Amino acid sequence: MGTDHGEDADDWGAARGGDGEAYGRIFDRHRERVRRHAHRLVPVPADADDVVAVVFLETWRRRDAARLVDGSLLPWLLVTATNAARNITRSAHRHRRLLAALPPSADAPDPADGFDDGPVSRAFRGLSLADRQVITLCVLEGYGEAEAATVLGVARGTVKSRLSRAKRRLAAELEPTALDQTLPEGVRS
């Protein structure tokens, strides 16, 4: 789950003290990880780039609420991405002027090299927000229940029950043929 333990905590503290470069380092450290997750959440590459921007803008805007897990901000960024992608149009509205000032996204990647948009990704996008949050943290990113509980602000038992239900719903969303494809580790359990 990354090697950013401690670095994020130091940089996040410095950023909160007004050190912009410190937040820049957090962006450098986690940008690609957030982007990969964003591509799972939204099928349009340009929207995924907007999700990345919204995640870092929203994390700073809601910095009083952000929670680090074992010194890492990544879980919070991933949950923020999950929330933002739920309705990227609405999420981007708050930051539309800043987004408009950014250069356009790079050309769409070759579909052969593109991010997975198979049945699992589509089923994932069909889950409720709460299900997506817990699947993101505990299945796709491998965080433990206690760590997910910290980020989501719920009790550990709540994560456990949500995860169990979310796995069942995800399995139900998938056609039998899809189960033979790229099901992430843990989803079958």
Added chain:
Amino acid sequence: MNTTRDDALRALLVGRVTTTRRRRWRLPVLGIGAFAVAGALTAGALVSSGLLQQQADPIDAKSLIDTGAAGDVSFLADPVERTSDSETSLTLGARPTDAAQVAIGAQCAPPRTVSVTVDGTHVADVTCGDAGRIIDLHGTTSTPTLDLTPSTDGGYTVWAAWARPDPIPGPSVQQQEALADGIVTRTEYLAAWNRYLGCMRAIGHPIDATTQTQMFVAVGIPGDDYQADARCYASEFGDVDGVWQTEHPSPPGDDSFGAQNYVPATDDPRYAQ
């Protein structure tokens, strides 16, 4: 691999963080503050009298809100507070409908931080004497208990209340117009800055700022003006400031970039108008 968009986004983020004034509300100034400071100053006496572990009576927050002292947060219930000299806990009153957040602050001497844990999960470190902050308690019990652990021993007082942050105003029509074409010129930048100064003056918090020749205008915001600053900055200057700094990204590691003398006609003709 960094794209141009990545570089621009990074510069925007760095600029946002660098220019963000700390949002704070002046909650401790009146009722609660007077109480909390008194509690901290008399902590030694209270220790010896054995009164520290007493739960204090809730304080009437409504008067604070009515006078504007609560700033950019509205209480949804009366605050509760507790004074101690070691680990203790503070139980909130019944959760108001739809309440998910709690305003919390601390006073103590000497300065230190107080770790706040709920249901075994660390949720915040509150710095004594700093402005209050909001913590998110959605998903916890209807009357959650905040477990408090000071970083070092000594008297301290923590107050907390179910609360809701007040919405920050959106950008003014003038600010939106300045951003409409996607470019912020020097004229638009300074006009927005002057509207911000006018806004601060109009609501009784004039800022002493005379220099407008630097790349990035800058001014110190006195603590008593933070609340007014948060609103005027969002309304008149924030988005324009962000775009301007994106248009003029600081070279990495150059802390003096924004303070350099700015001569638009020769240095930056694209934005000179």
